[in-house]
Amino acid sequence: MAYRKARIKIPGIVLLTDFGTRDPFVGVLKGVLLRTGAPVPCVDLTHEVPPQDIRTAAFHLMTSYAFFPLGTLFIAIVDPGVGTPRHILYAETSKYRFLAPDNGLLSWALARETKVRVRRVENAGLGLKPVSATFHGRDIFAPAAGALTKGLSPAKLGPEAKSWEKIPFPSVWNAGEKIEGEVLVIDHFGNLITNLQPKDLDPEETWVFSVGNSGPMPWQPAYGSVAPGQPMAVSGSAGYIELSLRNGSAADQWNVQTSAKVLAQKKRTP
Amino acid sequence: MAYRKARIKIPGIVLLTDFGTRDPFVGVLKGVLLRTGAPVPCVDLTHEVPPQDIRTAAFHLMTSYAFFPLGTLFIAIVDPGVGTPRHILYAETSKYRFLAPDNGLLSWALARETKVRVRRVENAGLGLKPVSATFHGRDIFAPAAGALTKGLSPAKLGPEAKSWEKIPFPSVWNAGEKIEGEVLVIDHFGNLITNLQPKDLDPEETWVFSVGNSGPMPWQPAYGSVAPGQPMAVSGSAGYIELSLRNGSAADQWNVQTSAKVLAQKKRTP
């Protein structure tokens, strides 16, 4: 089912930013949305993407958007280029809608979607005046989202974009006996979310994982499958393998940062 | 008044978790709720329960739930056993509704309620498919809450539970002249919330409090009753005595952790 065919109005707005929560940035953006009269629920995905970290935002968006109602509009802003001539994109797919700066943030989510159409948001008449050089979330994104929610035709936003910025998804190096990936994101619990997927691993074999000097970690069905303080790999809820420590932080235990190399190896049966 | 007698529908959902706010966990859970079409407000109690800290979650739930509208559904998830065969509980009392893992999280709130009925959530037909091993908030709790909000009979969730996990409330040792308790929770301001209640203390006497090497702290009516930087004990808003420092952090000042021993002593009048 596609919301476009069913002419579904925007059922809700989801925010994903690196704005943090200690300043009024997110609240003010919502104030501008409310001023447009947009009568839809507004959900915070997170505002704690590390500052300027487009890759983490792209990962969170890719692994989250499909859990929201069909037709939802995502406002995703990690925007180190704000105030420079970088573009702002509006993308529609067969299922969802997105507003984001043209810096690659949308690339992994859009790669999972079909019937992707992208426009540049260039209609200056929609935004607040004057537009600041540092806060387009308030001055351009929120007014555009509000107008779309109230029924503005996307064609009024600006021209179709023939191309837009894409960032490559970190690749997995598969040498049969040994598969090498990396840590994409470290979550609140200290779990290390990798770019390895269960389907990368031959299910007939027994695999052990490692990162840095962690030593071998067995693949387990759940966090609670090992004793407290013991390490393991699990199939994470985002579809990727996570390296974890039961009731502890794997990131702290092995002092791991994002991009750290991760290994999966076939266990030798002697 | 009981919502059950009045057949009150769920007026709102309240979330209490240790998910943190830097990952998309909470937002995705709300996305699944929205997908069910549950048209009710959703309030975050907090998502910063320390990871795996069931006791802190139990305390926050116990001291907060009664301020919400009758019939509110609380989704409380601190769930180190996710993915193992631990049960998920749905509890109804004469006033409120609760969903939580069966690990003691509900015990202090339910102990304050009457007409408690508890079920195990076992209806696999309600959840997302496939159910992950690490994120039942998204895959089971949110779909169940959405279904209840739309009118599902609780009997459809699963069988009645005859027993469930309970954790003891930390006890106070009362020796007349001297009462010993402990620090239950340290709040954002560094106030030390204890398990001592005003009713534990003879109001005819003058009491002084101490924790670690703090020296004696007088019982005062308000934070502002002493000079800046001075310590005091006050009757906290959750019904328990707090040890505080005016305009400062008592936790930092005396380097206190939760579970630290707290003393209340009668002041000798010479």
Added chain:
Amino acid sequence: MAYRKARIKIPGIVLLTDFGTRDPFVGVLKGVLLRTGAPVPCVDLTHEVPPQDIRTAAFHLMTSYAFFPLGTLFIAIVDPGVGTPRHILYAETSKYRFLAPDNGLLSWALARETKVRVRRVENAGLGLKPVSATFHGRDIFAPAAGALTKGLSPAKLGPEAKSWEKIPFPSVWNAGEKIEGEVLVIDHFGNLITNLQPKDLDPEETWVFSVGNSGPMPWQPAYGSVAPGQPMAVSGSAGYIELSLRNGSAADQWNVQTSAKVLAQKKRTP
């Protein structure tokens, strides 16, 4: 347009506090609001004002309120005097409504407004019973806001206040060649928001800025106008000049605290 003339009901409630987000304080306040049956959206401006920091709250309120719908009610609570005989204020202007302790928090926002009328909230019949000594957000502010939202006449809150606490806005010392201000707030990105405004600076001249031992920083149109890691001053979205580091934290780089002295100097053309 004034909401009072148009008899606009309260279209939404905005919360600004130093409560933090790790305790249930904010959630419980919202629970009490929901119990009053107030059917309006509730937006969090921020709850991470540094504890007891009235000046930061006053700045955030001043720079944010005007982006919300006409008639919005702001509940602003940074309240080190809670439980002492300090007053609680309700202020109405030609455009907005405010509830706050009488400690100066409202002064900078009200100074931008016209037709300011202020009352003391003294109607004990409105609040929860008993009123705690430490959490008037829950026990007084939320019930009063709920009652106002449901149509209570402000006159029922309490008597008009003839005077109320004001705090001075930090002054700029302008010596022509050299202008001296200070850091008001440090944002999540480490940007240093100063009390200097673009209008303080002669646009015919070239200005350079400095703070502590930062060395001279050029005035640039956007964060992205300099190379990564390079410093700059920009016109910030709150209407004040910010000192920033592209893709980095200016606060960390020069170890700056709020109130640090900031200089703008005319650049000499040799």
